[in-house]
Amino acid sequence: MAELVSLKEFTTQEKIGLLKELGYNSDGNFVTDKGGNVVLDRYIQQPIRLDNFLILPGSAIILDDNPVSLFSYLEEFPDVIW
Template sequence: MELISIKNMPKEAKILLLRGLGYSSDGTFVLDSSGHKVKDRYIEVEVKLSNMLIFPGSTIILDDNPLSIASYLEEHKNGL
């Protein structure tokens, strides 16, 4: 599996990626299909465009916080 970093991807490219996954952005935060700010499911912080993380094969948008990453990996360890 090839990993591609989106950390330094231009903002416009990140927004296009989000749209392809059914999300959007106000330029700062990741928004769901209803226009509400997306919260990281593990640490309950609003996910910013600048620090969003998407694992390959997933459509779950996370914050790049180490606790969130570890929680995701623990929950999905059999699928990796």
């Protein structure tokens, strides 16, 4: 089973380093793609803030950590909870 780690404990530089490993980046406030464009949450179409994102186990999808995004993700990918 994957180890769960809270991103809230990561420093800003650690979060940016993690994003870079996943092919993303940050402008210091928002998650950006390699071209510098702000990444939108795929479910709520809002910019994903650096201080408020999550990556679920088994995924490289970056989401805002709000209940609507989380529920929508679990609804789309029900196998992640097993």
